[in-house]
Amino acid sequence: MLDSQDQVRFELLVLPHLDAAFNLARWLLRSRADAEDAGQEAMLRAYRFFHGFRGGDVRAWLLQIVRNTCFTWMEKNRRVKDMIEFDEELHGPSDPNPEVLAIAADSRGQLTHALESLPPRYREVIVLRDLEGCSYKDIATITSIPIGTVMSTLSRARRQLQLALRDPAREEADHEL
């Protein structure tokens, strides 16, 4: 629990990064509704852990919590998905339904679709660097990737994004964690 001074500090330091928290959750979970739920869970967790925060970059600290909450979330949901194999077989993952085709028509849709097709570990570095503007050091802190490999991970992630944009059909085949 926070005393009133911590409460003020939390509101001044952490809450301004709510947009960053939501944006990361939205792209990791590929769903706004899930991002709201996981984002709220992450904010509560941050609130509970805040007395343990001893300076440093507060955005990186918060995003690390958001990121870990989202990965736990994905793991939970994967297990559920695995249990309903029938559904997946029925719908077939790469069925290009009219809705998908329609959003692919504009570039925002194309980019969204391409970015969402990347594995989460590639998606997160692109979101953190290219959307959030995090330094490599912050990315290493948030994702627990060794700092020495942030650059090469980004490089692979961006290459795959470029491929997905060039050839939307291929991206499904490249799907991996």
Next chain:
Amino acid sequence: MSCDRADTVLHGYFDNELDPVGATEFERHLERCSECVDALDALNSLHLSMNLAQLYEKAPAPFRKKVLASLGASRPLAIFQAGITWRWLAATAAILICVYLGAQLVSYHRAGTYQTVLAAEIIDAHLRSLQPGHLVDVVSTDQHTVKPWFNGKLDFSPPVQDFADQGFPLQGGRIDVIHGHSVAALVYGRGKHFVNVFIWPTDEKDVAPRSGSQQGYQWIEWGKAGMEFCVVSDAAPSTLEQLHNLLTGN
């Protein structure tokens, strides 16, 4: 024939994460490696199209409300559940409010904390401005277009000067909000970087420049002739100092 630097150092260069020696070395490499030049172009256009597509998704208002409400609920207010009379509730509320205001007052009056909070706000404003479509409201390299644009939008008239000849071409201006007040923001270009100059009126006398860095962004803040200035960018500190000197006429 594939250049392995296109998959590694190129990204560090693009992201401004190489040390000066590494960056200079890579620039020399670029002069003779067409593959890296093409890859850098491709990276630039990918970045640009991501920016133009406005992929960044801000927290929706209902979500923000829900978070604030849930944080409020987890505050240590066990006393509320104990069925205490309203008089006690009112007294407790009054004490809580005093403690809260007191803590806020203390933190605002400790110059260090104020600086940190202000710097964080300035950097947030700078980052916000880099979101697609947020950089400038008036796009012009002409100071005589930018300055009058602020008329009627602010209750003060910020000094506007173009420094294209000195390597800082004016890109335009916009209104921003710092600490709950509307401020003027001028945007200057510097190579691949943008520098935001925030200007607002102040009652304090001339304030000597103070500088700092946070999250990889540097800022210099000073007061002159009733105006407070703060320049912020991810460019090198020496670059900011140059602009500071130009703005103060040194």
